[in-house]
Amino acid sequence: MKTTPRLQVSGKASLGGIGLCHTAKRDRKSITLHVKLEVLRRFEEGEKLTQIARALGLATSTVASIRVNKDKIRANSQAATPVSATQLTRCRGVVMGHMERLLSLWIEEQKRQNLPISTLLIQDKARRLFVQLQHEQGNGTRAETFGASNGWFARFKARHNVLLTDEPSVADTQAAAHYPPVLRTILEEGCYSPRQVFNVDETGLFWKRLPERMLLALEGAAGPGLKASKDHLTLLLGGNAAGDFKLKPLLVYPSENPRALKGCSKASLPVVWRSNRNDWLTPSIFQEWFTSCFCPAVESYCASHGLPHRALLVLDGAPCHPAHLGGLSPHVRVEFLPKNTSALIQPMNQGIIATFKAYYLRRMLSQLVQETSGEDRPSVREFWRSYTVVTAVDNIARAWAELQPATMNSAWRKLWPECVPPGAPELETVPQLRRSIVALASHVGLGDAAEADVANLLQAHGETPPHGLPQDADDARAEACPEDQWSGDLQSWPNPSRMELSRSEPGQQWH
Numbered sequence: 463m464k465t466t467p468r469l470q471v472s473g474k475a476s477l478g479g480i481g482l483c484h485t486a487k488r489d490r491k492s493i494t495l496h497v498k499l500e501v502l503r504r505f506e507e508g509e510k511l512t513q514i515a516r517a518l519g520l521a522t523s524t525v526a527s528i529r530v531n532k533d534k535i536r537a538n539s540q541a542a543t544p545v546s547a548t549q550l551t552r553c554r555g556v557v558m559g560h561m562e563r564l565l566s567l568w569i570e571e572q573k574r575q576n577l578p579i580s581t582l583l584i585q586d587k588a589r590r591l592f593v594q595l596q597h598e599q600g601n602g603t604r605a606e607t608f609g610a611s612n613g614w615f616a617r618f619k620a621r622h623n624v625l626l627t628d629e630p631s632v633a634d635t636q637a638a639a640h641y642p643p644v645l646r647t648i649l650e651e652g653c654y655s656p657r658q659v660f661n662v663d664e665t666g667l668f669w670k671r672l673p674e675r676m677l678l679a680l681e682g683a684a685g686p687g688l689k690a691s692k693d694h695l696t697l698l699l700g701g702n703a704a705g706d707f708k709l710k711p712l713l714v715y716p717s718e719n720p721r722a723l724k725g726c727s728k729a730s731l732p733v734v735w736r737s738n739r740n741d742w743l744t745p746s747i748f749q750e751w752f753t754s755c756f757c758p759a760v761e762s763y764c765a766s767h768g769l770p771h772r773a774l775l776v777l778d779g780a781p782c783h784p785a786h787l788g789g790l791s792p793h794v795r796v797e798f799l800p801k802n803t804s805a806l807i808q809p810m811n812q813g814i815i816a817t818f819k820a821y822y823l824r825r826m827l828s829q830l831v832q833e834t835s836g837e838d839r840p841s842v843r844e845f846w847r848s849y850t851v852v853t854a855v856d857n858i859a860r861a862w863a864e865l866q867p868a869t870m871n872s873a874w875r876k877l878w879p880e881c882v883p884p885g886a887p888e889l890e891t892v893p894q895l896r897r898s899i900v901a902l903a904s905h906v907g908l909g910d911a912a913e914a915d916v917a918n919l920l921q922a923h924g925e926t927p928p929h930g931l932p933q934d935a936d937d938a939r940a941e942a943c944p945e946d947q948w949s950g951d952l953q954s955w956p957n958p959s960r961m962e963l964s965r966s967e968p969g970q971q972w973h
Contacts, residue, residue: 493524498535501528506559508621557599558608561591566622584624585610638806641799642877645776648797649878654774655704656871656881657767660760661776662700662709663810664743667819669693669854670846673903693851696743697733698751699818699862700810703881705871707763710734711862712751715851716741722850732859743782749790757791776877778804809873814865820895821861827902829857 497518504514511529515522528535565588569579592608608614618624649659670693698712711733718737728735734755736747752775760773775796777783788796805811826849834842872886 493520493528495535495538498528501525502532502535503558505529505532506556508559508562509617510621557592557595561588561595561608562618562622564591564595565618566624569622569624581612581615584618585615588614588618633806634800634802635806637800638803638876641803641807642879645797645878646880648774648795652772652774652795653770654772655769656874656878657702657704657707657769658760658764658772659703659774659776659878659881660700660709660756661703661809661874661877662698662756663778663804663808663815664696664698664780664782665815665819666694666696666741667822667858669695669822669851669858670849673899694741695851695854696741697858698743698748699815701870703809703871703874703878705867705869708862708865708870709756709759711858712736712743712747712755713855713858714738714741714743714747720851722852726852731855733855745782745784748782749784749787752787752794753790757794760794776808778808807877809877812873812876814870814873817869817895818861818865820899821864822857824895824899824902825857825861825864826854827899829853831902 497520501514501518501520504517505511509517511522511525514520515525518525565584568587568591569584588610589608592610648654695716696714698714699709701708713733714736716737716739734751736751738744738747756775761771763769764771764773771793773794775787775794776799777787777796778799779801783798785798788794799808830842830845834840834845840848868886872882875882875886
């Protein structure tokens with residue numbers, strides 16, 4: 463019988479020369495049904511073909527073949543495994559894929575609105591989307607859980623090319639280096655002293671949220687039902703370069719008249735209370751604060767210290783800072799920092815706001831320890847239920863008061879080094895504060911908390927809550943429903959702690 467001669471490859475390299483041989487066949491590898499289902503699950507979660515092949519040690523052609531034959535594989539899995547188990551495996555993949563697509567759209571919407579996002583917020587949003595989709599999918603997926611772990615988030619970021627902020631990865635160091643001499647010229651021309659130069663910046667605060675592992679420990683000790691609070695507000699913090707005049711914080715809350723403030727006079731609060739349904743600091747709120755709060759406070763301060771009635775306000779280019787502010791007062795000049803320099807030279811961003819947040823969390827936990835220690839005292843859970851926005855306002859005031867004049871002054875070192883005396887103290891480092899917070903947690907049986915949990919929470923404070931809604935549905939109904947809003951004659955809110963703060967810091971003005 464005639465045989466067909468083997469074809470030879472011409473050229474510099476034969477098939478054998480590049481490691482290929484037609485006479486040797488590769489052993490056929492058996493792929494289990496479990497592996498095939500795992501391949502399909504990874505496809506549904508959005509992983510690429512090459513990523514799956516590398517992770518499972520399969521040839522790309524094998525992975526591609528599994529995807530082509532997915533219907534047949536699923537039919538075989540129905541016959542080979544219990545229906546309920548197969549349904550769980552398959553539905554989880556569908557839910558995960560759908561959840562990640564929705565999450566990606568949500569992130570893009572946050573970016574479109576110039577809203578900041580963080581790892582913690584994305585993970586929180588992912589968990590809630592997963593639960594919502596499970597509910598819509600039906601009972602077959604209810605037993606599955608999804609924790610939005612750091613490992614999942616890393617893979618999600620790679621699949622969807624997620625960036626956590628619209629800020630450039632590298633700040634404009636050149637512009638930051640060139641601006642201080644420009645500011646110095648403005649200061650000399652206007653004859654501004656350190657007492658007459660101000661900086662303010664806004665930040666978010668989840669005023670009723672614990673670090674994740676502390677919350678889990680609290681759930682374990684007190685039973686189910688306690689959830690991570692989404693109660694969020696926005697603060698505007700600032701003061702002068704001398705450090706002896708801290709402005710009363712501006713607080714933007716989603717409700718003008720929450721139930722917790724019923725019967726209290728907002729004028730007596732240690733904050734300037736304003737409201738916005740999304741607790742955002744809008745240009746109109748900022749302008750109203752500038753004309754009705756900042757300018758009068760500066761005038762009073764200058765008069766009480768025998769200073770000429772003039773001031774310089776330095777701001778970053780945030781959208782909530784109207785460009786026309788400088789024309790609203792003949793006594794206040796407004797200057798804007800160059801773009802992408804805020805993190806490098808803006809005084810409030812040189813540790814002041816970060817330290818304030820750590821002080822707030824430490825004070826909240828200190829209060830928890832003090833009020834729950836000993837016999838016949840409220841439980842941790844009872845304390846947490848009674849922690850209202852009124853309590854938070856008091857702790858905000860106390861945390862803001864902890865920042866001393868020398869500390870406030872030292873934050874100007876990069877922008878205006880001449881106004882900081884030699885040997886001025888540095889800020890208490892945030893890592894030190896994180897360690898003290900973890901130590902406090904151990905006093906109330908929450909000792910499993912780690913510094914990383916505290917760091918994640920402090921990072922999340924500045925971000926906008928998912929959905930733009932600052933509260934859980936239950937808390938929103940309790941705190942801000944229309945029928946609970948109040949009006950009429952108001953009684954002055956007794957605030958002895960505010961008086962104590964004033965007496966304890968005679969060298970520091972706070973208006």
